[in-house]
Amino acid sequence: MLNTKVIECIPMNLYLSAKFLVLLQVTSHNEFIKTNREDIRLYLKREDLIHPYISGNKYRKLKYNIKEALTQNCESLLTFGGAYSNHIAAVAYAGSINGLKTIGVIRGDELAAEIPNNPTLTFAQQHGMQFKFLSRSSYRNKMSNTFLEELNNQFNNFYLIPEGGTNALAVKGCEEILTDNDSQFDFICCSVGTGGTLSGLINASKSHQRILGFPALNGDFLNNDIRKFVSTSNWKILNEYNFGGYAKINHELVNFINGFKREHDILLDPIYTSKMMFGVLDLINNNYFSKGARILAIHTGGIQGVDGMNLKLKRKNWPLILKQ
Numbered sequence: 127m128l129n130t131k132v133i134e135c136i137p138m139n140l141y142l143s144a145k146f147l148v149l150l151q152v153t154s155h156n157e158f159i160k161t162n163r164e165d166i167r168l169y170l171k172r173e174d175l176i177h178p179y180i181s182g183n184k185y186r187k188l189k190y191n192i193k194e195a196l197t198q199n200c201e202s203l204l205t206f207g208g209a210y211s212n213h214i215a216a217v218a219y220a221g222s223i224n225g226l227k228t229i230g231v232i233r234g235d236e237l238a239a240e241i242p243n244n245p246t247l248t249f250a251q252q253h254g255m256q257f258k259f260l261s262r263s264s265y266r267n268k269m270s271n272t273f274l275e276e277l278n279n280q281f282n283n284f285y286l287i288p289e290g291g292t293n294a295l296a297v298k299g300c301e302e303i304l305t306d307n308d309s310q311f312d313f314i315c316c317s318v319g320t321g322g323t324l325s326g327l328i329n330a331s332k333s334h335q336r337i338l339g340f341p342a343l344n345g346d347f348l349n350n351d352i353r354k355f356v357s358t359s360n361w362k363i364l365n366e367y368n369f370g371g372y373a374k375i376n377h378e379l380v381n382f383i384n385g386f387k388r389e390h391d392i393l394l395d396p397i398y399t400s401k402m403m404f405g406v407l408d409l410i411n412n413n414y415f416s417k418g419a420r421i422l423a424i425h426t427g428g429i430q431g432v433d434g435m436n437l438k439l440k441r442k443n444w445p446l447i448l449k450q
């Protein structure tokens with residue numbers, strides 16, 4: 127699972143030092159991606175290389191939340207997620223290096239018996255996360271007062287992080303993805319789940335920039351959710367590249383991920399960044415962007431999800447996502 131390139135970029139002792147998540151100021155570089163349009167300049171911001179386990183937007187979303195949990199002297203972080211959630215894996219690891227216990231409320235009570243067969247849950251458990259499994263119907267009511275009261279009775283002094291990690295502090299962290307140097311770009315493109323990352327990018331953008339969101343799911347609700355965090359209108363949600371919904375994949379997307387890896391030596395995750403990148407390249411091919419446009423796409427990480435997806439692909443006897 128370790129990405130060797132990451133280890134080259136930042137000394138390993140920084141990864142291992144306690145509470146580095148709060149202390150370390152990270153930056154990521156932009157990598158040129160050659161396309162078949164000579165006039166278009168496409169770059170990929172390698173947020174995936176920030177950290178092997180708390181990669182991409184996970185680092186950005188957790189940074190100020192963990193700082194707040196420590197300020198409030200909370201004992202643990204409690205959060206929510208599905209079977210292969212990048213957020214669950216990242217919270218488990220971030221808690222473990224910041225001296226906080228972690229509790230994961232997981233969608234699907236059948237998963238309780240499946241931990242050894244699930245790379246994400248195994249990883250989270252190995253890093254100390256305690257699970258509470260819920261049926262899908264109970265999970266839908268996870269933010270009801272009754273259920274939150276039940277959690278308060280069961281677990282002590284926890285700091286609650288919403289599903290997907292999005293709240294005002296997460297958006298604040300995501301505002302740090304863009305640097306002054308990135309103001310040269312005309313378009314910023316990013317995958318969208320809950321909209322927290324896109325909101326941060328919108329808030330940090332300049333008025334001449336357009337921010338394009340590529341939902342990884344059927345995201346009709348997203349415009350309203352994003353409006354809660356932003357006040358400008360220089361952004362747009364493009365719903366055409368979700369491949370049928372959350373964690374839905376087909377042969378075309380697997381082939382795209384493997385082709386992109388071969389051509390650029392960059393692994394995209396199957397849930398988020400591959401759909402975004404597929405969309406960006408499709409828009410370039412269909413002349414969506416004007417001549418000479420400078421585009422910055424954000425690699426928000428999520429590579430831990432490849433193993434889980436490959437297990438599903440193997441069961442279907444489909445081609446696998448190639449990691450090397």
Ligand SMILES: Cc1ncc(COP(=O)(O)O)c(C=O)c1O
Nearest residue numbers: 319320321322323398426427428
């Ligand atoms: C790898 C990756 N990219 C993008 C997203 C979407 O981020 P957001 O939920 O902030 O829209 C997620 C989900 O958090 C993710 O795990």
